[in-house]
Amino acid sequence: MDFELSTEQKAWQKIVHDFAEKELRPKAREVDEKEEFNWDAARKGGPIGLLGMSIPEEFGGSNVDMISNAIAFEELGWGCGSTALAFTAHNGLGTAPISLYGSSGLKQTWLPLVSSGKNKLGALALTEPGAGSDIQGGVVTKAEKVGNEWVINGAKMWCTNAGIAEYIIALVRTDENKNSKSLSMILIPTDAKGVKIGPAEKKMGLRGSPAHGVTFDNVHVPLDNLVGDVGKGLQQTLATLDAGRISIGAISIGLARAAMEIATNYARERKAFGQAISDFQAIQFKLANMETEIELARTYLYKAAWLKDLGRPYNKEAAIAKLFATEMAERVCYEAIQIHGGYGYSREYEVERMYRDARLMTIGEGTSEIQRLVISRHVLARE
Numbered sequence: 001m002d003f004e005l006s007t008e009q010k011a012w013q014k015i016v017h018d019f020a021e022k023e024l025r026p027k028a029r030e031v032d033e034k035e036e037f038n039w040d041a042a043r044k045g046g047p048i049g050l051l052g053m054s055i056p057e058e059f060g061g062s063n064v065d066m067i068s069n070a071i072a073f074e075e076l077g078w079g080c081g082s083t084a085l086a087f088t089a090h091n092g093l094g095t096a097p098i099s100l101y102g103s104s105g106l107k108q109t110w111l112p113l114v115s116s117g118k119n120k121l122g123a124l125a126l127t128e129p130g131a132g133s134d135i136q137g138g139v140v141t142k143a144e145k146v147g148n149e150w151v152i153n154g155a156k157m158w159c160t161n162a163g164i165a166e167y168i169i170a171l172v173r174t175d176e177n178k179n180s181k182s183l184s185m186i187l188i189p190t191d192a193k194g195v196k197i198g199p200a201e202k203k204m205g206l207r208g209s210p211a212h213g214v215t216f217d218n219v220h221v222p223l224d225n226l227v228g229d230v231g232k233g234l235q236q237t238l239a240t241l242d243a244g245r246i247s248i249g250a251i252s253i254g255l256a257r258a259a260m261e262i263a264t265n266y267a268r269e270r271k272a273f274g275q276a277i278s279d280f281q282a283i284q285f286k287l288a289n290m291e292t293e294i295e296l297a298r299t300y301l302y303k304a305a306w307l308k309d310l311g312r313p314y315n316k317e318a319a320i321a322k323l324f325a326t327e328m329a330e331r332v333c334y335e336a337i338q339i340h341g342g343y344g345y346s347r348e349y350e351v352e353r354m355y356r357d358a359r360l361m362t363i364g365e366g367t368s369e370i371q372r373l374v375i376s377r378h379v380l381a382r383e
């Protein structure tokens with residue numbers, strides 16, 4: 001495997017880094033404190049392709065390869081965890097299922113609208129109050145065919161972007177059986193009658209990325225709003241999550257890299273016992289461990305992305321990449337705070353926010369336990 005990025009990928013990295021440096025990092029503290037989404041970032045990110053990474057060009061997208069997707073999310077995570085999470089919930093969850101499985105009518109109606117940056121975004125609602133990891137057995141939101149419409153009833157939880165979305169793709173039960181063939185994806189416009197979006201959850205971190213509870217009370221949508229096939233919802237969801245896990249891993253690497261850069265500068269400047277703390281081997285070894293972990297996480301993440309780009313199976317690799325990168329980001333952000341001493345615990349210092357932001361990454365789009373489950377299944381299936 002050749003790890004040299006192509007000329008196009010390097011150019012893309014620079015575009016996204018410059019964007020993150022100008023539009024995300026300077027506002028990252030403010031969006032966290034005010035618990036507000038960075039709308040400017042969406043307005044300006046749309047035209048450079050950041051809202052269309054999973055959308056074909058004919059529908060207004062930038063349709064980047066998976067390594068370029070990973071490159072972008074590392075830079076966005078470096079700039080602002082909140083905005084990066086909202087962008088990945090939009091690209092990987094809110095638009096990818098339509099690009100992959102949607103009818104041409106759905107693609108034409110929704111994808112150009114949400115990729116431009118002029119409108120609201122997309123969202124995907126899998127999780128429910130009683131079901132997160134176990135969507136196959138736990139989803140109870142129902143969609144019934146009545147005439148030429150779906151009638152949807154139920155409740156979803158933790159839907160990132162719901163309050164700033166044009167539509168929500170909901171995973172719903174389309175027949176009574178609780179097996180792998182009874183789930184389907186249906187696109188529900190957020191302004192449809194009967195859609196109620198609760199207030200944004202009060203979160204520990206990523207506070208500029210709104211996540212909401214949503215209820216569907218006799219919501220009617222056309223049969224054509226089915227995304228993909230009836231009964232294929234679980235399969236489509238698992239495929240969507242494989243790619244999403246690469247993006248969450250990439251955001252984690254970006255958060256870790258940002259925290260490490262800040263900690264490195266601090267270590268050079270902070271004096272103790274008459275010398276810079278970077279002169280102490282204990283601090284040098286922390287930096288060495290942080291660098292090692294970030295490099296390993298990125299290298300492996302690119303492997304998972306590369307396999308996807310080749311059209312080869314990458315379920316295990318995506319799980320390993322997410323597991324390692326997200327747990328790595330927690331360790332690196334923890335050490336970044338440690339290097340700052342008491343100041344690291346202050347909200348005046350960015351590493352405090354990065355530590356809070358990193359914590360979600362081991363939970364969203366499949367917890368670390370679920371990643372270990374996926375990996376161990378591959379191990380145990382070996383001859």
Ligand SMILES: Cc1cc2nc3c(=O)[nH]c(=O)nc-3n(C[C@H](O)[C@H](O)[C@H](O)COP(=O)(O)OP(=O)(O)OC[C@H]3O[C@@H](n4cnc5c(N)ncnc54)[C@H](O)[C@@H]3O)c2cc1C
Nearest residue numbers: 124125126127131132133158159160211364365366367369
């Ligand atoms: C900020 C944020 C944003 C989110 N955004 C979205 C979104 O946009 N769309 C969406 O659909 N969801 C979203 N989620 C939900 C997220 O995907 C779920 O929280 C996650 O999948 C875990 O589900 P749960 O919270 O129900 O935990 P549970 O599934 O109840 O798990 C609780 C604990 O049990 C463990 N566990 C469960 N099953 C097993 C098992 N078989 N073996 C071992 N351990 C197990 C879990 O790992 C965890 O530690 C978001 C969550 C947060 C916090």
